Amino acid sequence: MNDFANTDLLFVDDDDEIRKRASQYFRDIGCEVSSAPNGEAAIELLSQRVFQVAILDVAMPGMNGIELLEKIRGISPETEVVMLTGQGTIETAVQAMKLGAHDFLTKPVRFKHLAAVVQRAIEAGHLRKENRQLRAVIERSRNGNTSGMVGQSPAMQEVFRLVERVGPTDKPILIQGESGTGKELVAKALHQASQLSAKPLVVINCAALPESLLESELFGHEKGAFTGAASAKEGLFEVADGGTLFIDEIGELSPALQPKLLRVLEDGWMRRVGSVRDRRVNVRVLAATNRDLGAEVEAKRFREDLYYRINVLTIQIPPLRERGDDTLLLADKFAGPGWDWEPAAREAIQKYSWPGNVRQLMNAIERAKILADDEVIRRRNLPPEITAKESSNAAPADFHQLDLAALTRARVVEAMRQERGNKLRSAQLLGVSRRSLYRLLEKYQVTDDEVMGS
Numbered sequence: 001m002n003d004f005a006n007t008d009l010l011f012v013d014d015d016d017e018i019r020k021r022a023s024q025y026f027r028d029i030g031c032e033v034s035s036a037p038n039g040e041a042a043i044e045l046l047s048q049r050v051f052q053v054a055i056l057d058v059a060m061p062g063m064n065g066i067e068l069l070e071k072i073r074g075i076s077p078e079t080e081v082v083m084l085t086g087q088g089t090i091e092t093a094v095q096a097m098k099l100g101a102h103d104f105l106t107k108p109v110r111f112k113h114l115a116a117v118v119q120r121a122i123e124a125g126h127l128r129k130e131n132r133q134l135r136a137v138i139e140r141s142r143n144g145n146t147s148g149m150v151g152q153s154p155a156m157q158e159v160f161r162l163v164e165r166v167g168p169t170d171k172p173i174l175i176q177g178e179s180g181t182g183k184e185l186v187a188k189a190l191h192q193a194s195q196l197s198a199k200p201l202v203v204i205n206c207a208a209l210p211e212s213l214l215e216s217e218l219f220g221h222e223k224g225a226f227t228g229a230a231s232a233k234e235g236l237f238e239v240a241d242g243g244t245l246f247i248d249e250i251g252e253l254s255p256a257l258q259p260k261l262l263r264v265l266e267d268g269w270m271r272r273v274g275s276v277r278d279r280r281v282n283v284r285v286l287a288a289t290n291r292d293l294g295a296e297v298e299a300k301r302f303r304e305d306l307y308y309r310i311n312v313l314t315i316q317i318p319p320l321r322e323r324g325d326d327t328l329l330l331a332d333k334f335a336g337p338g339w340d341w342e343p344a345a346r347e348a349i350q351k352y353s354w355p356g357n358v359r360q361l362m363n364a365i366e367r368a369k370i371l372a373d374d375e376v377i378r379r380r381n382l383p384p385e386i387t388a389k390e391s392s393n394a395a396p397a398d399f400h401q402l403d404l405a406a407l408t409r410a411r412v413v414e415a416m417r418q419e420r421g422n423k424l425r426s427a428q429l430l431g432v433s434r435r436s437l438y439r440l441l442e443k444y445q446v447t448d449d450e451v452m453g454s
Contacts, residue, residue: 004026004029004030004031004115004118004119004122005030006030006032006268006280006282007030007031007032007052007053007118007122008031008032008034008049008050008051008052008053008280009026009031009032009033009034009051009052009053009054009055009118010033010034010035010036010042010045010046010051010053010054010055010079011023011026011033011034011035011036011054011055012035012036012037012038012039012041012042012054012055012056012057012060012065012068013035013037013055013056013057013060013084014037014038014057014060014061015057016037019035019037020035021111022035022055022111022114023035025111025115026111026115026118029115034049034051038060038061038062038063039060039062039063039064039065039067039068039071040062040063042054042056042068043068043071043075046072046075046076046079046277047075047276047277048276048277048278049269049277049278049279049280050076050078050079050277050278050279050280051076051079052079052080052121052122052125053079053080053081053082053102053118053121053122053125054072054079054080054081054082055081055082055084055114055118056068056069056081056082056083056084057084057085058083058084058085058087058092058096059085059086059087065083065084065085065096066083066092066095066096066099069081069083069096069099069100069101070099073099073100076277077100078125078128078129080102080121080122080124080125081100081101081102081121082101082102082103082104082105082114082117082118082121083096083101083103083104083105084105084106084107084109084114085104085105085106085107086106086107086108092104102117102120102121102124103117103120103121105117126242129241129242130242149182149185149186149189150326150329150330150333151323151326151329152325152326152329153318153322153323153324153325153326155318155322155323156318156323156326159186159315159316159317159318162313162315163186163189163190163193163315164193166190166313166315167189167190167191167192167193167194168193168194168195169194170194170195170196170284171284171312171313172265172284172285172286172287172309172310172311172312173190173286173287173312173313173314173315174287174288174289174293174310174311174312174313174314174315175187175286175287175288175289175314175315175317176288176289176290176293176314176315176316176317177288177290177316177317177318177319178290178317178319178357179290179356179357179359180320180356180357180358180359180360181317181318181319181320181357181358182317182357182358183248183288183317184203184246184248184288186288186315186317187201187203187244187246187248187286187288188201188246190244190286191243191244191246191286194244194284196242196243196244196284199240199242199243199244200239200240200242200243200244201240201243201244201246202236202239202240202243202244202245202246203246203248204217204218204236204245204246204247204248205248205249206247206248206249206250206251206252206253207248207249207252208249211254211256211257212226214253214254214257215257215260215273216229216233216235216273217235217236218235218236218237218257218260218261219235219237219260219270219271219272219273220232220233220234220235220237220238220272220273221233221235221272221273221274221275222272222273222274222275223274224274225272225273225274225275226273226274229273229274232272235270235272237264237270237281237283238279238281240281240283241281241282241283242282242283243283243284244283244284244285244286245283245284245285245286246286246287246288247261247285247286247287247288248287248288249288249289249290250287250288250289250293250310251289251290251291251293251296251302253302255301255303258302258303258306259303259306261306262303262305262306262309264281264283265285265306265309265310266309268280268281268282269281285310287310293307293311294307319354319357320354320357320358320360320361321353321354321355325350327349327350327354327361328346328349328350330358330361330362331346331349331361331365334361334362334365334366335365335369335377338375339369339375339376339377340375340376340377341376341377342376342377342378342379344378344379345368345377345378345379345381345382347379348379348382348386348387349361349364349382349386352386364382364383364386365377367381367382367383367408368381368382369381370436370439370440370443371430371432371436371440372436373432373433373435373436381432383407383408384407384411385407408440408444409444409446411430412426412430412437412440412441412444412446413446413450413451415429415430416441416446416451417451420452421448421451421452423437423438
């Protein structure tokens with residue numbers, strides 16, 4: 001017999017004996033079964049939770065099975081439906097299949113055969129869900145660094161060891177580290193090392209959304225749940241069902257949302273915004289934060305029970321300043337093939353403390369490549385805060401206020417204003433070629449009006 005564990009089944013039949021025997025049979029093989037004697041009672045159950053499969057008798061007093069099937073398609077379109085009838089006709093079967101029934105069986109039916117049909121219905125439902133997940137992941141995908149982690153330092157070797165050790169489990173993992181250290185890359189590595197690697201890895205950043213939108217993103221919403229909710233929408237827990245959900249900056253989660261997340265982690269049930277029905281999901285949760293969650297618990301800003309639920313094991317990502325020669329390895333990786341280095345530039349990179357970690361390094365190399373006259377990165381191409389003598393003492397806590405793109409743009413505008421728009425002299429002042437200056441003006445959309453209007 002196939003595994004029916006965690007299958008939520010609804011059996012609707014006005015025959016008490018059949019309903020009782022069928023319910024017991026499916027419970028014995030692992031299903032969670034709810035039953036109803038008529039269509040009205042079935043709709044009441046459907047208003048409370050989402051069932052994977054519903055088995056409906058066609059001939060029932062009041063609302064018949066075909067009418068109930070039509071209502072299920074509107075209430076719960078993801079539910080697979082199997083129809084049973086003792087008075088089957090071709091017309092009725094065709095009508096049921098047009099309305100979306102998975103199969104149509106004639107009574108009497110052996111429970112073993114019915115179970116096989118239910119199993120095929122479950123598989124069909126999973127296939128449809130996987131297709132929805134794939135479309136949703138593609139729609140939500142973001143451009144980013146998809147390459148693997150780089151590092152030979154002892155600290156990073158310990159991270160690799162933990163990923164290899166705990167990745168194959170299905171346990172929640174907490175990833176901690178300063179901003180820019182690569183926590184999302186570690187989450188991707190954990191997912192790829194797991195048995196869920198063929199399933200979706202879905203990412204959400206709690207700091208990037210207001211509380212009202214964050215709840216809808218996590219749990220979904222029903223049509224009309226709030227202003228602007230023109231249609232129902234799956235939440236990321238549903239998109240990630242069967243796979244992994246990476247919740248970045250979980251320390252930013254509001255006190256109102258923390259118990260809702262805890263409930264999903266504890267029993268697998270969630271509820272869309274504006275809905276009264278519970279939905280079952282099976283998701284591995286990976287969480288990350290740059291905060292000290294232990295201190296947040298002590299300060300009563302983060303629930304203790306949620307902290308222990310997500311913190312079966314913690315992976316601490318070291319800051320770049322503690323990774324030794326990994327800085328040069330990463331710099332070579334970000335520069336890419338064909339690029340050479342001036343020794344003074346490599347020395348400056350190695351000496352700098354990198355308060356913004358790997359993200360800051362990647363931005364600095366991108367800037368240097370734009371400013372380079374040829375395929376060589378020189379010290380003068382690096383951001384001034386890196387080449388300044390006092391740069392090695394930069395305070396890590398201040399980097400989040402530093403916008404490298406804004407600094408670069410401001411420097412270009414200042415040079416252009418000083419030379420009153422003369423591009424040759426401006427390029428000489430910046431220490432770049434005219435070609436590099438034109439690239440900068442285009443990249444940062446610096447206009448003549450902006451330069452000459454000051």
